[in-house]
Amino acid sequence: MPEPATQTEYWNSDVGERWVTMQAELDRVFAPLTAALLDAASLRSGERMLDIGCGCGETALLAAERLGAGGAVTALDVSRPMLARARARPATGAPITWIEADAQIHAFAPGHDLALSRFGVMFFEESRAAFANIRQALRxxxxxxxxCWRALTENEWVSLPRDAVLGVVPAPEPPPPGGPGPFRFADGAALAELLAQAGFTGAAVAPVDRAIAIGDDIGAATRFAVTVGPVAGLLRELDDPALRERAVAAVRAAMPAEGPVRLGAACWLATAFNPG
Structure with a gap:
């Protein structure tokens, strides 16, 4: 995982391109989690919504359908290739404005009814300042x-292939505590406290657990596991093709043998309010 100062560079590198290539597959895999997020948002017709870290656009597009033509969505991300994919996708319902920007510092227009994010808030350099900036965009x-994700050890869809790879390659240095990364908010109580420090009220954090299908068979599941996410990061560091081949084979061998590969995913669903 990159250092905080390189997040924009990181998501505009081949990593962003890889997520674009996998867009349809990622949306399918994460669909049960996306549905949980949108249901919790209780979107109402005509509302103005922000999508923070919108990626290739799935959450913004689905929200726009629920908000209807009288609503409005502003969706932003730092990744140029992912935004290009988002802009190219067909949209219905509320108009969507796509913005290439960093939510930590972007000068949002005020008065939005809600800010929503699917796996987009864990990569801030200064999380408290970022959430405070987002709060100022709300009415x-x-x-x-x-x-956002709970601990890596609770997310079988990551831990199973990662453990397999670490049987072949050395373990990486652990990320700095509190630094940007997919499991930045593994501690739900700390996340609730952070939201309070950013000026939100009524912060609540609830667990969301789903089995997600990362592939229709072992081959598809292995491809998914080694193309995106933490395991892909481990493999990207390997210069030895033979070692990489062994690591991929280890991932394949670790997958369940029959039918679609379904593994556990564990998230926090956090909600909070702008005072007033």
Whole structure:
């Protein structure tokens, strides 16, 4: 995982391109989690919504359908290739404005009814300042609804292939505590406290657990596991093709043998409100 100062560079590198290539597959895999997020958001016709870290656009597009033509969505991300994919996808319902920007410092227009994010808030350099900036974009009483990963060890869809790879290659240095990364908010109580420090009220954090299908068979599941996410990062560091081949074979061998590969995913669903 990159250092905080390189997040924009990181998501505009081949990593962003890889997520674009896998867009349809990622949306399918994460669909049960996306549905949980959107249901919790209780979107109402005509509302104005922010999508923080919108990626290739799935959450913004689905929200726009629920908000209807009288609503409005502003979706932003730092990744140019992912935004290009988002802009190219067909949209219905509320108009969507796509913005290449960093939510930590972007000068948002005020008055939004809610800010929503699916796996987009864990990569901030300064999380408290970022959440405070997002809060200022909300109307009084406006709500924040975010989905983020719990601990790596609780997320079988990552830990199973990662453990397999670490049987072949050395373990990486652990990320600095509190630094950007997919499991930045593994501690739900700390996340709730952070939201309070950013000026939100009524912060609540609830677990969301789903089995997600990472592939229709072992081959598809292995491809998914080694193409995106933490395991892909481990393999990207390997210069030895033979070692990489052994690592991929280890991932394949670790997958369940029959039918679609379903593994556990564990998230926090955090909600909070702008005072007023």
């Amino acid at each position: 009084p009483g406006g709500r924040l609804v975010v989905l």
